[in-house]
Amino acid sequence: MMKPVALLLAATLGAPLAIAQTTEPLVPDDIVNAATDDEWREIDADDLLVMTLPPDEAGKPRNVVIQLIPAPFSGTWTHNIRVLARGQWWDGMSVYRSVDNWVVQWGEGPVENGKDLPDAMVETSADGYALDWQTGIVNTLWASFGRRPAEELYDDMGEDGSWFNDPYSSAIGFANGLPVASDLETQVDADGERVNRPTRIWPVHCYGSVGVARSLAPDAGSGTELYAVIGHAPRQLDRNIAVVGKVIDGIEHLSTLPRGTGPAGVYETVAEYTPIVSVRLSSEMPEGERPRFRYLDPDSDSFAHWAELKANRNDAFYTVPAGGADVCNLPVPVKPVAD
Amino acid sequence: MMKPVALLLAATLGAPLAIAQTTEPLVPDDIVNAATDDEWREIDADDLLVMTLPPDEAGKPRNVVIQLIPAPFSGTWTHNIRVLARGQWWDGMSVYRSVDNWVVQWGEGPVENGKDLPDAMVETSADGYALDWQTGIVNTLWASFGRRPAEELYDDMGEDGSWFNDPYSSAIGFANGLPVASDLETQVDADGERVNRPTRIWPVHCYGSVGVARSLAPDAGSGTELYAVIGHAPRQLDRNIAVVGKVIDGIEHLSTLPRGTGPAGVYETVAEYTPIVSVRLSSEMPEGERPRFRYLDPDSDSFAHWAELKANRNDAFYTVPAGGADVCNLPVPVKPVAD
Numbered sequence: 219m220m221k222p223v224a225l226l227l228a229a230t231l232g233a234p235l236a237i238a239q240t241t242e243p244l245v246p247d248d249i250v251n252a253a254t255d256d257e258w259r260e261i262d263a264d265d266l267l268v269m270t271l272p273p274d275e276a277g278k279p280r281n282v283v284i285q286l287i288p289a290p291f292s293g294t295w296t297h298n299i300r301v302l303a304r305g306q307w308w309d310g311m312s313v314y315r316s317v318d319n320w321v322v323q324w325g326e327g328p329v330e331n332g333k334d335l336p337d338a339m340v341e342t343s344a345d346g347y348a349l350d351w352q353t354g355i356v357n358t359l360w361a362s363f364g365r366r367p368a369e370e371l372y373d374d375m376g377e378d379g380s381w382f383n384d385p386y387s388s389a390i391g392f393a394n395g396l397p398v399a400s401d402l403e404t405q406v407d408a409d410g411e412r413v414n415r416p417t418r419i420w421p422v423h424c425y426g427s428v429g430v431a432r433s434l435a436p437d438a439g440s441g442t443e444l445y446a447v448i449g450h451a452p453r454q455l456d457r458n459i460a461v462v463g464k465v466i467d468g469i470e471h472l473s474t475l476p477r478g479t480g481p482a483g484v485y486e487t488v489a490e491y492t493p494i495v496s497v498r499l500s501s502e503m504p505e506g507e508r509p510r511f512r513y514l515d516p517d518s519d520s521f522a523h524w525a526e527l528k529a530n531r532n533d534a535f536y537t538v539p540a541g542g543a544d545v546c547n548l549p550v551p552v553k554p555v556a557d
Numbered sequence: 558m559m560k561p562v563a564l565l566l567a568a569t570l571g572a573p574l575a576i577a578q579t580t581e582p583l584v585p586d587d588i589v590n591a592a593t594d595d596e597w598r599e600i601d602a603d604d605l606l607v608m609t610l611p612p613d614e615a616g617k618p619r620n621v622v623i624q625l626i627p628a629p630f631s632g633t634w635t636h637n638i639r640v641l642a643r644g645q646w647w648d649g650m651s652v653y654r655s656v657d658n659w660v661v662q663w664g665e666g667p668v669e670n671g672k673d674l675p676d677a678m679v680e681t682s683a684d685g686y687a688l689d690w691q692t693g694i695v696n697t698l699w700a701s702f703g704r705r706p707a708e709e710l711y712d713d714m715g716e717d718g719s720w721f722n723d724p725y726s727s728a729i730g731f732a733n734g735l736p737v738a739s740d741l742e743t744q745v746d747a748d749g750e751r752v753n754r755p756t757r758i759w760p761v762h763c764y765g766s767v768g769v770a771r772s773l774a775p776d777a778g779s780g781t782e783l784y785a786v787i788g789h790a791p792r793q794l795d796r797n798i799a800v801v802g803k804v805i806d807g808i809e810h811l812s813t814l815p816r817g818t819g820p821a822g823v824y825e826t827v828a829e830y831t832p833i834v835s836v837r838l839s840s841e842m843p844e845g846e847r848p849r850f851r852y853l854d855p856d857s858d859s860f861a862h863w864a865e866l867k868a869n870r871n872d873a874f875y876t877v878p879a880g881g882a883d884v885c886n887l888p889v890p891v892k893p894v895a896d
Contacts, residue, residue: 319764319811344876385722385868385881425789426588427656434873448812450764450789450885454870457877470657471817473787477809534773537683538796542724544883546789 243533246524250414252301253520258393258512260555261285265465266500267303267520268509269324271313271492282446283467283509284428289392290349291421294342295430295460297440303499305336312491315476317483319449321430326442328484329491335442341427342430342438346419347457351400359391359416359518372509382529385421385546386453389416395513395550397422400458421461424451424546426469430460448473451546464509468550484521510555524551582872588863589890596736596857598821600624602848605839606642606661607848610652610810610831621785622806622848624768629688629735633681634769634799641837644675646781651830652814656822658788661811662770665781667823668830674781681769681777686796691799691864695737696855698730699757706764710804721868723884725792728755733801734852736761738795750816759824760800763790763885765808769799787812790885805850805891849894861873863890 245335260343315323387399400416529538654662726738739755773776867880
């Protein structure tokens with residue numbers, strides 16, 4: 219069964235902010251800070267992957283926390299990733315590649331650990347890069363007015379509305395707070411009305427997104443080698459590679475690694491590799507050590523206000539509001555549960 | 558006098574590639590490598606700024622090369638920057654701020670050098686962030702189909718065309734190979750035809766872009782403090798801050814610096830600062846030491862083919878062409894003159 223897409227148009231987004239009145243224009247963080255407890259969603263411990271690198275030179279711990287995307291998005295790969303983490307399969311491997319404005323890559327590669335792959339691994343296929351639309355797997359989609367078939371919607375846009383255009387899709391949205399995109403198709407509903415419905419939907423690459431490295435197509439990768447984006451969103455990879463989640467804490471431990479000088483940015487010497495101490499699901503860690511995070515629900519009023527303000531900054535630093543934002547400039551607010 | 562915008566529509570971009578026939582689909586680098594000498598433009602030595610940091614731990618030199626944007630874009634700031642470089646004013650200062658997925662910042666700040674500002678500095682104003690359109694200051698603009706008043710153009714797009722949409726502007730283009738954006742206004746020309754013409758035009762923030770740090774608006778900064786973007790393009794800063802150029806070589810010497818842990822990512826201790834050995838215009842350096850670079854002319858056939866292919870990868874790694882690209886995913890190819 220198809221579910222109509224709820225489109226948050228500018229008229230909705232432009233509604234007065236239901237936040238304490240102040241004489242100073244709000245900044246986006248004000249809205250995040252004022253969001254109510256029921257607008258935040260805790261990330262399941264089975265969706266949190268913790269990669270521990272050795273402490274830095276000053277002795278500070280280096281943990282990289284990845285939020286896995288919910289099934290059915292990239293479901294075979296996230297299955298394999300959980301299997302590999304439970305098998306402690308990555309322990310002793312390395313971060314072996316770093317390319318500026320592109321990716322940092324780790325896992326199976328130049329440093330092996332001699333372990334067999336766990337039996338519970340499943341086959342993957344390029345068919346899994348995008349899904350047929352189905353109900354209930356995403357938060358609200360926002361129409362992107364730049365792509366067909368949004369022509370009709372285009373006419374509805376107010377002169378002062380915000381633009382969430384996307385050169386890469388017809389609609390943008392979020393699944394458990396992780397960015398996704400969709401095509402839209404204009405259909406005629408039971409009442410003879412023309413409606414825009416999503417047909418295919420897929421996770422997208424933004425800064426911090428984690429994907430599954432692979433060989434040439436049609437190889438789809440198993441999940442043993444992963445990368446994180448450390449530059450401008452490489453959206454051309456969308457639907458060509460499995461996006462499995464996003465680094466929500468500790469990305470700086472990857473983004474500041476020296477860039478590799480070998481072919482494709484692989485480090486030329488073993489001494490340059492960063493060893494992986496361990497990769498664990500939060501749910502497998504001792505109770506007191508589990509990191510806990512929550513994200514601002516993209517279906518919440520606060521998120522809509524936050525996005526509108528991200529697209530229309532009018533605080534003391536800004537003179538000209540942008541009037542729009544791309545999906546990767548709307549990084550869903552995340553904070554520790556303890557905060 | 559207004560000049561009509563030359564719009565590179567999909568029909569043009571989709572023309573057969575004038576490159577040696579091959580059985581393998583081309584990758585974008587193939588087109589760059591096949592570009593003819595007359596399609597490359599050498600960057601003027603007065604437009605190249607070289608910031609030298611101390612050698613890294615392995616003793617390798619660390620030079621950051623910045624291409625300055627041509628006047629009249631950000632002209633008062635680039636004037637000041639040349640004055641400061643000629644006065645060797647930044648020597649002995651520091652890189653003092655690093656924020657992940659945001660900027661690295663240097664120059665006047667916590668470490669001063671006791672020198673007076675050069676007399677030749679000029680006043681700056683927020684009025685300079687964007688320009689009224691004038692002839693001859695940019696390469697071809699490409700219409701962005703996502704923004705008004707491109708509605709008419711929208712109808713012309715072929716089903717299989719590429720999309721260079723921009724949530725932040727009506728048209729994108731390049732000035733000396735550096736990215737710019739423009740509004741478009743539909744006007745009626747002398748023949749009664751409706752034509753889309755640019756009205757205002759401004760440089761934009763992409764990965765590697767260099768801008769002028771400042772205090773709250775309306776302060777516009779003088780050029781004494783600069784930053785480079787080390788993350789996803791913060792396009793909301795466009796028209797709110799002066800973009801003065803782009804790092805074309807050595808960005809990794811900035812992007813891999815440890816992130817600052819103080820307020821706003823400023824380093825908490827002097828020991829964390831990276832000293833600036835010198836900042837020089839290439840034109841002021843000894844003849845044999847000047848870095849020389851050239852960029853692929855965005856008005857060239859090879860650039861159009863390259864952009865089309867960037868938006869529609871069909872080589873052995875890709876299965877689904879993106880069908881579009883954003884301006885910051887079209888980083889103008891640059892290479893040393895010696896190559």
